[in-house]
Amino acid sequence: MDNIEIFEEIVKGKNSIDYKFSILRFAPHIQYSKSYLDTAVSTYVGHNLYNEFVELYNKDYWFRILISGINEFDFTIDENKNEKIEFDLHNEENIVAKAAILRGGLYSDKPLEYMTNLVTEYANGREHIHCVEIFMDNPWVRVVLFEMNKLVFKPFTDQRL
Amino acid sequence: MKEFKESHLGTAIICWLNYISALGRNYILAESSIKIPASEYLEVHHIQPNLETDHPKFKPVRKIDLQFKNNSNDIAYEFKFVKGDSTRETSERIRVFNDLMRLYLFQDTDNQKGYFLICSITDEFKMSFENMDPNIDKRFKGGRKSDDKAISYYSEWFSFDENTAEKTIDLNNSDKLYKDVYDASLDEYKEQYKAKMGTELKFPDELKTKLIF
Secondary structure, X not given: OOOEEEEEEEEEOOOOOEEEEEEEEEOOOOOOOHHHHHHHHHHHHOOOOEEEEEEOOOOOOOEEEEEOOHHHOOOXXXXXXXXXXXXXXXXXXXXXXXXXXXXXXXXXXXXXXXXXXXXXXXXXXXXXXEEEEOOOOOOOEEEXXXXXXXXXXXXXXXXXX | OOOOOHHHHHHHHHHHHHHHHHOOOHHHOOHHHHHHHHHHHHHHOOOOOEEEEEOOOXXXXXXXXXXXXXXXXXXXXXXXXEOOOOOOOHHHHHHHHHHHHHHHHHOOOOOEEEEEEEEEOHHHHXXXXXXXXXXXXXXXXXXXXXXXXXXXXXXXXXXXOXXXXXXXXXXXXXXHHHHHHHHHHHHHHHHHHHHHHOOOOOOOOEEEEEOOO
């Protein structure tokens, strides 16, 4: 699809199966339409189950994070029952960026605020992109992305989740 | 003279919210501040806004956020602003339902109309109101299809789809999530209603809402 780019990272699940952390986006400086990227997502995921994340408080949805097998990842759990997994994002062999998935706030009366604060605390002053599930019904799971601008994207052609 | 339209009032409020947000003054956005753009819109249309008026059916009085007359109609508005998780807890769900019940009790004749206006930052509106699902056990669900959205609590009371704008609320709903709210609302209002009206407050079997904007 013209003007759509993709980044993919393999993530090993607890069961040693390979899953994917992918980012689909419009090529920079291109006028975009949400529905065109929706189509690209649909093409990429096919009939597979996936979780899709968009940037919080940014209704443009110009990029999408797509994750398969999220419940198979090896999350660490802290004393507050918050879950976290971190992984490196590569350009060829080099680590150029990082991502994290944070889950928690299940027993908080204010999960939206709780998890937003958790992300802020986790980022600890580092510039980051803060994402939530696109359905906007799940304040309990967040994706945090660091150094996204250093990722090398490829044209989206026949890659699939 | 410009004609008053509910949808234009909604647009005016959105524009004001965006303006305040663009200025970086989000801290003033709250339920009480929504009256500012609403009142200004009415005044431009040569309609006198009346804020915090006494509800005619409760003693001691309950208030109506905004009331005004337009042509031969007597109109009441209740406002809500979703801030963070503000509409998530049971106490807040009761408050929202109380607003609906006050608007219902305000309307005795065809010339009396009640409107519930709720607004927020888009993402907070969706997460804490439109798509708020109190059944959290499935929130760490891995892998979702495009039609796997949460079943929203508030979709029992409000339509969020202009193609099916009307919603009928069954007040005999035995689901504890709703029954507890209806019972709490009745408990809260029955004495004050009886003190003013001299009769017992009985909730109707159903309420109807309609999505305007």
